[in-house]
Amino acid sequence: MASNMIPTGGTAPQSVESITRIAQVYEYNSSVPLRYWLRTAATLLREADIYEREGHDEQAYFILFRHAQLVLVNLSKHPDTKKNEEDRKALIAAEKEVQKNLGKLEVLKPRINKRYERYTQLMRERDSRKQPLQATFTPEPRAVIPDPALSGVAEPLEAGENRDLAVRLAQSELNRRATARISKGSSGPSVEELESRRGAGVWGHWDTQLKPDSRTTDQDLSQRIQNIRSNIDNPLGQRAHTSDAFSMTSAYKYPSVPRQKPLEPTVSPAQIAILDKNVQRHAPPILPPKEHMEPSRAIIDDIAPSLPAKVLPAPALPNKVLPTDETSTTEANLNPSSYTFKPSAYLENGTPLRSIFLPGNLRSRFLSLAAPNTRANLETCGMLCGTLVSNALFISKVVIPEQTATSDTCETVNESAVFDYCDSEDLMTLGWIHTHPTQTCFMSSRDLHTHCGYQVMLPESIAIVCAPSKDPDWGVFRLTDPPGLKSVLNCTQTGLFHPHAEENIYTGALRPPGHVYEHAGLDFELVDLRP
Structure with a gap:
């Protein structure tokens, strides 16, 4: 499987069309057991959720689309679906996850394209202001370094040169997430949510049987992902005669990202505007656990x-x-x-x-x-x-x-x-x-x-x-x-x-x-x- 990331850092923002093309480039081998691919699909969803929470729209869209393409195009034809009933049920649950995530793709798509259009407009304006070269000794105008916010990401850093910052950042975020889980209830995920996660690739035993007709959604979901790809390949609006890939999304209950009162911004107002006013969220850290003495x-x-x-x-x-x-x-x-x-x-x-x-x-x-x-x-x-x-x-x-x-x-x-x-x-x-x-x-x-x-x-x-x-x-x-x-x-x-x-x-x-x-x-x- 190819890396679950697209170029980031100081690179220019990318359009949805470009992200989608990259997302479909990975090595798929049907000889790998289906249970391993389902684990991969579950990992993709976990990564996409984190990227979405951090405001990295491009990465979230990239991974969600790759997950949808993997599940609906490749795994639906995996030979293990005919051999193992448990794997088949897990695949059905993974397809339901794709069905829910179509709503997220719908929300992310215009934000990504809007950022891309702003960037291209900025580059056009910069190019139009360039003066023609009048003499060999005339200094060339200094290159404009795009604001990292324009790329849809924040300040790019070398991990090796910023280890202490990385660890402090991780400890703070892990504490925040732990606090958020506690606020939802000490018992952890609901039975329904845990069942869904298992089906998305965490293999185990199901407590209840899935509906017998769950498999009937396969053709509909496959058609929907094909429609998504068709729409992306035809940016001028040339759509198939079938309904738009997202035309039925209102019929589904999509997971929503909870909104909290934003903290004081740590970036400039211009960056906040460029990032479509993404809310920066924090929660107070939990108290550390008691010390466990390490033996010599x-x-x-x-x-x-x-x-x-x-x-x-x-x-x-x-x-x-x-x-x-x-x-x-x-x-x-x-x-x-x-x-x-x-x-x-x-x-x-x-x-x-x-x-x-x-x-x-x-x-x-x-x-x-x-x-x-x-x-x-x-x-x-x-x-x-x-x-x-x-x-x-x-x-x-x-x-x-x-x-x-x-x-x-x-x-x-x-x-x-x-x-x-x-x-x-x-x-x-x-x-x-x-x-x-x-x-x-x-x-x-x-x-x-x-x-x-x-x-x-x-x-x-x-x-x-x-x-x-x-x-x-x-x-x-x-x-x-x-x-x-x-x-x-x-x-x-x-x-x-x-x-x-x-x-x-x-x-x-x-x-x-x-x-x-x-x-x-x-x-x-x-x-x-x-x-």
């Missing part, structure tokens, strides 16, 4: 820790310092829509990768939890979960699923419980971590096949391998693309250890030259779902 390495090696609680809280944030005027101004600007972090690395095929921020003490705390298994020569695995903030990914939780293990393998059990938890916390799956109790730090063939499922879902996904008895004792990896991802996808060999023809099938992901940054100031939680 010696304790990890010599003493077996007691069984962890279900949720092991991250170390508490430093006590809040009464802000000076300068500090107050800085914290007031911690708004995700005010920044966007540039890609920090690229796949071998040129696809950009968003930065991932990894907590600096994540490995030591995971090894502490895994110590009893490690001494018994058993592997331990966990899922790296987090969220998207300002076009960067932040790992905020490690979820330990119920699992069975041997010296060379680790298999998850009751995956639906893991993803129910991730849904309730509004988390994205960003990769996984596991131990090699006695082996060296490398990606086995079994590891490569496991990670393939993660990287198909999200190109930035990473695999962390911890080999505490070896040197090096850890590594952060991803599959190369090409050739690694396609090689593993097409591999039909079985067995724990089997060779692959390609030598460079995986590579390091830590920066440099990868897209992963370690940062000691990023907090996270260990969540143990084992019985």
Whole structure:
């Protein structure tokens, strides 16, 4: 799957036609199980929701259209729909999500085109003011640098040069989102919402049967997405004789973005006008969890820790310092829509990768939890979960699923419980971590096949391998693309250890030259779902 992003930063804004063309360019392989593609679809929706909340209209439209195209054009023809009843029901639920999101596309489309038209008008006016070159010594007029707001994004920043800002931004936004979830009710999503999320790709068991005639919406939805594409390809208004792609949207109940009283703007009035007066929203941060003392390495090696609680809280944030005027101004600007972090690395095929921020003490705390298994020569695995903030990914939780293990393998059990938890916390799956109790730090063939499922879902996904008895004792990896991802996808060999023809099938992901940054100031939680 291609990257879930379009060019951002100082680039000029794009029209809906251009965004739509880019959104349809991705690699689809029907040999990948449908359940993996449905996970991908669910991840796309989660990303689109975050981009929409942050005011990044172009990215939100791009991902929502790609989701609709993936579900209605490709997944509707996937061979697994005829083999697995549960997958078929999940696809029906995903199609219903597309049906709801057509309303969002309808709202975003004129805003994007309006911004694009304003930009092109500004460029025309600038060009008309240029004076002809009169002599060779006449200095050329200085180029006009477009206001970042004109691109539909905020100030573009290098992630590596602004790590502290990125972490402060993420912590502030994570606290705000947690507060927002609490305000909706401590019980998390409603049963209906959770059911919908499961159907969009989080596989598990359905408590009730979907309506028998749900499949009858397939032709209607497919026709609607084709109409959308037809309208975009005919910007002059040449439409098919069938109804407009959005003509029936009033018949559906679309999700709405809650409006709150806007805070004092942190950008200029001109930027606010250009951005169509997007509301900047904040909520007060929640109190940090109680401190969890991290054992030293010696304790990890010599003493077996007691069984962890279900949720092991991250170390508490430093006590809040009464802000000076300068500090107050800085914290007031911690708004995700005010920044966007540039890609920090690229796949071998040129696809950009968003930065991932990894907590600096994540490995030591995971090894502490895994110590009893490690001494018994058993592997331990966990899922790296987090969220998207300002076009960067932040790992905020490690979820330990119920699992069975041997010296060379680790298999998850009751995956639906893991993803129910991730849904309730509004988390994205960003990769996984596991131990090699006695082996060296490398990606086995079994590891490569496991990670393939993660990287198909999200190109930035990473695999962390911890080999505490070896040197090096850890590594952060991803599959190369090409050739690694396609090689593993097409591999039909079985067995724990089997060779692959390609030598460079995986590579390091830590920066440099990868897209992963370690940062000691990023907090996270260990969540143990084992019985």
